[in-house]
Amino acid sequence: MELKLAFSFALLFCLSRASSASRYFTSIYSFGDSYVDAGNFVIMASSTVPVWYDKPPYGMTFFGHSTGRMSDGRVIVDFIAEEFGLPFLPPSQANSSTLSQGLNFAVGGATAIDTGFFERNHIVSFKILNTSLDVQLGWFEQLKPSICNTTKDDAKGDKNCWGKSLFVVGEFGVNDYDFLWTAGKSKQEVESFVPRVVRKITVAVERLINQGAVYVIVAGNTPTGCAPALLTLLASPNRTDYDGIGCLRALNHVSRQHNALLRAALEGLRAKYPHAKIIFADFYSPIIQLTQEPDRFGFAAGGVLKACCGTGGAYNWNASASCGMPGVAACRDPSASVSWDGIHYTEAVHRYVAEGWLHGPYADPPILAAIHH
Ligand SMILES: *[C@@H]1O[C@H](CO)[C@@H](O)[C@H](O)[C@H]1NC(C)=O
Ligand SMILES: *[C@@H]1O[C@H](CO)[C@@H](O)[C@H](O)[C@H]1NC(C)=O
Ligand SMILES: *[C@@H]1O[C@H](CO)[C@@H](O)[C@H](O)[C@H]1NC(C)=O
Ligand SMILES: *[C@@H]1O[C@H](CO)[C@@H](O)[C@H](O)[C@H]1NC(C)=O
Ligand SMILES: *[C@@H]1O[C@H](CO)[C@@H](O)[C@H](O)[C@H]1NC(C)=O
Secondary structure, rough: HHHHHHHHHHHHHHHHHHHHOOOOOOOOEEOOOOOOOOOOOOOOOOOOOOOOOOOOOOOOOOOOOOEEEOOOOOOOOHHHHOOOOOOOOOOOOOOOOOOEEEEOOOOOOOOOOOOHHHHHOOOOOOOOOOOOOOHHHHHHHHHHHOOOOOHHHHOOOOOOOOEEEEEEOOOOOHHHHHHHHHHHOOHHHHHHHHHHHHHHHHHHHHHHHHHOHHHHEEOOOHHHOOOOHHEEEEEOOOOOHEEOOOOOOOHHHHHHHOOOHHHHHHHHHHHHHHOOEEEOOOOHHHHHHHHHHHHHHHOOOOOOOOOOOOOOOOOOOOOOOOOOOOOOOOOHHHHHOEEEEOOOOOOOHHHHHHHHHOOOOOEOOOHHHHHOO
């Protein structure tokens, strides 16, 4: 009897929590790169270069067809939208007529630093789409009047129409550093870019807050040293370059440095804008956790550093035969893999990360805690 009562109280509590969370936000606007992109890269790039992200088996797990998401299914912002009873955010470049419940400005390959920098300094030998953080913010600002008109007077507080919008910024930085690593820059050189990248991100967050944003999630960087593509491209004969899991130490070190500096910078923004709810979303720890203890979380041990969809080599990744290209197949059970295509994660990982951002422990504060205070 007592047990039964306790059980129904627990259930009631869960239900009331769920209903207060759903519909809390009226819209979600996201910025970022391929971890968030829901189709923009495919729309923008496919007229200029061959693109594989719009081919099967992308999308096989959830959508049943490719959507331009760089995964087998949903990405993190999709799970966040689901939690709040909102539709999946349409990619901004699709010129969707429904903007009022959110838009996804993220584009695969996007950098924090302006793309011109990488081209001028010959860090990349190809043309990068001009989709850096500032450019994405510019797109948002251009569309703002057709979504909501806010006067300067109500730019602060819950009255303005952005007060019930959730802004998701990032991750940004992974592409900046990856371009530098794959151009052969040393750890010291790559490290020297961290303050500049973090500054770009904090200035962007500030720009959003000054336009009325109240809830801003800022995602940190992933452990790029565990990505099959980088493990292949930057393979080292020196065992000391690898950590105990088999990831490249220097890359993960720079990710952690970026995250530490970003967290500190966000602390400064919280002090400057006490009305804003700035959430640091940890994208590093959940991936390391899954990579370190795969069987605890339902992932297959032994395959954590191998791409699910790919071909050959120690990490099942080859740039000239990568996921989406003819004849390249996915593994039997993507939900047991961490890496989907050597760079991007499986839907199962996105779900795990999203849960950790919504409920903790991978966000400071967890999103649901931020809306209940
Ligand atoms: C969206 O609009 C832009 C600017 O007008 C245009 O360049 C682009 O081709 C459009 N995209 C689609 C998918 O129609
Ligand atoms: C990218 O676009 C922005 C805004 O449209 C522009 O100011 C900038 O010069 C462009 N950068 C490059 C490298 O084309
Ligand atoms: C905001 O104002 C502009 C200019 O007056 C107008 O064109 C636009 O339709 C308005 N947007 C909304 C959502 O009311
Ligand atoms: C391996 O790397 C370590 C640390 O950077 C260095 O001290 C050592 O000389 C390297 N060994 C070889 C064989 O290059
Ligand atoms: C990568 O794929 C290409 C094209 O199928 C193939 O020619 C090459 O040998 C592969 N490289 C490795 C290291 O397996």
